[in-house]
Amino acid sequence: MPDVSTETAIATTTLGSATSTITFNSIPSTYVDLRIVVTGTSTSASSFQLRFNGVSTGGLYSSTYMYGNGSSALSSQRTSRNGGIDFFEGTLSATIPAVSIIDIFSYGGSKYKTCLINGSLDQNSSGQTEQIVGLWSSTSAITTIALIGNGTTWDTGTTATLYGLL
Amino acid sequence: MAIKSIKNKTRSGSLLMGNAAYIPDYSATWLIQRTTLTTNTTTITFSSIPSTYSSLQLRILSGSTRAASANINIQVNSDTTSVYRLHELYGSGTTVTAAGSASAGGVTTASIARSTGGDSGSNIFGVSIIDIHDYASSTKTKVMRSFFGINNNALSTEYVGLRSVLYNGTSPITSLTLSSASSTNFLSGSTFALYGML
Numbered sequence: 448m449p450d451v452s453t454e455t456a457i458a459t460t461t462l463g464s465a466t467s468t469i470t471f472n473s474i475p476s477t478y479v480d481l482r483i484v485v486t487g488t489s490t491s492a493s494s495f496q497l498r499f500n501g502v503s504t505g506g507l508y509s510s511t512y513m514y515g516n517g518s519s520a521l522s523s524q525r526t527s528r529n530g531g532i533d534f535f536e537g538t539l540s541a542t543i544p545a546v547s548i549i550d551i552f553s554y555g556g557s558k559y560k561t562c563l564i565n566g567s568l569d570q571n572s573s574g575q576t577e578q579i580v581g582l583w584s585s586t587s588a589i590t591t592i593a594l595i596g597n598g599t600t601w602d603t604g605t606t607a608t609l610y611g612l613l
Numbered sequence: 614m615a616i617k618s619i620k621n622k623t624r625s626g627s628l629l630m631g632n633a634a635y636i637p638d639y640s641a642t643w644l645i646q647r648t649t650l651t652t653n654t655t656t657i658t659f660s661s662i663p664s665t666y667s668s669l670q671l672r673i674l675s676g677s678t679r680a681a682s683a684n685i686n687i688q689v690n691s692d693t694t695s696v697y698r699l700h701e702l703y704g705s706g707t708t709v710t711a712a713g714s715a716s717a718g719g720v721t722t723a724s725i726a727r728s729t730g731g732d733s734g735s736n737i738f739g740v741s742i743i744d745i746h747d748y749a750s751s752t753k754t755k756v757m758r759s760f761f762g763i764n765n766n767a768l769s770t771e772y773v774g775l776r777s778v779l780y781n782g783t784s785p786i787t788s789l790t791l792s793s794a795s796s797t798n799f800l801s802g803s804t805f806a807l808y809g810m811l
Contacts, residue, residue, distance in 0.1 A: 480672060512704060513704030513709055513773050553804065579762075579773060582765065613644055
């Protein structure tokens with residue numbers, strides 16, 4: 448068995464106060480894939496966005512969704528968006544944390560960047576499960592990732608961890 | 614002749630002698646093998662898979678030579694008999710579809726994920742994460758779970774989906790073969806990585 452840590456926690460943050468944006472900067476180019484695990488609450492009903500390298504123009508983000516909300520299974524898509532890849536599309540709870548695992552493939556590669564997002568927002572009578580494939584139509588290597596409240600904030604106690612995978 | 618001696622009168626009950634302990638950065642996830650294609654290729658095989666781990670994970674970034682997106686088929690231990698069953702749930706951006714294997718006796722190969730085709734353009738590959746738990750068991754059948762997706766900004770049909778594939782055999786998994794469906798090839802640049810998880 449190789450004596451190499453294949454999956455490494457690069458950075459982690461736990462919010463001491465509410466904030467609209469969680470940012471991972473200066474991401475090393477060492478790894479092949481990245482994974483973000485975020486669990487959090489929010490007092491405002493809105494979605495969040497995954498943004499790369501601070502890019503918020505050019506309509507470079509798109510995504511395809513499949514989600515179930517307890518009564519229906521639905522699919523939708525977003526095309527040519529400026530702000531980022533939307534996730535946590537359902538309403539977050541102020542008390543029950545939602546969790547999302549974001550896998551970003553070949554973040555340093557020469558092709559457009561594709562990610563898979565698996566989110567759970569179960570709030571004891573409401574909520575949803577969501578599966579998302581997102582695309583950033585850029586060949587640039589990812590060096591910064593921001594998790595941005597789309598008109599909302601992450602509450603105190605929200606945690607986000609960035610992992611690198613060899 | 615001069616007599617030199619070094620006397621350190623420090624005593625310690627620990628072999629660390631006051632130094633900090635070294636704690637290896639130990640990961641539960643280990644890369645077994647990664648293959649990045651340099652030419653278009655029909656099949657990818659991971660062989661001699663060690664039985665050391667509890668679970669396996671495949672991470673795939675792939676395109677195909679097909680005009681439209683193509684299924685990625687999987688075989689276990691080169692078994693081509695009717696021992697596979699598939700169930701899936703996927704969204705296309707407009708509708709959600711549930712499907713499964715029609716044959717009660719199983720099928721000879723199962724589609725575990727999807728690659729992009731030519732209609733996604735040259736800069737976009739499909740992605741998938743496939744988990745296989747308890748793969749080394751000699752008494753249990755094996756269920757593989759896949760989360761996969763293709764997004765091309767609505768250039769053509771998109772997919773985000775979940776698949777469950779049963780390998781109805783109890784042999785430990787020692788090899789996995791991936792092939793691009795419809796007699797097509799995986800594109801150069803496609804990457805297939807197999808991880809072991811403790």
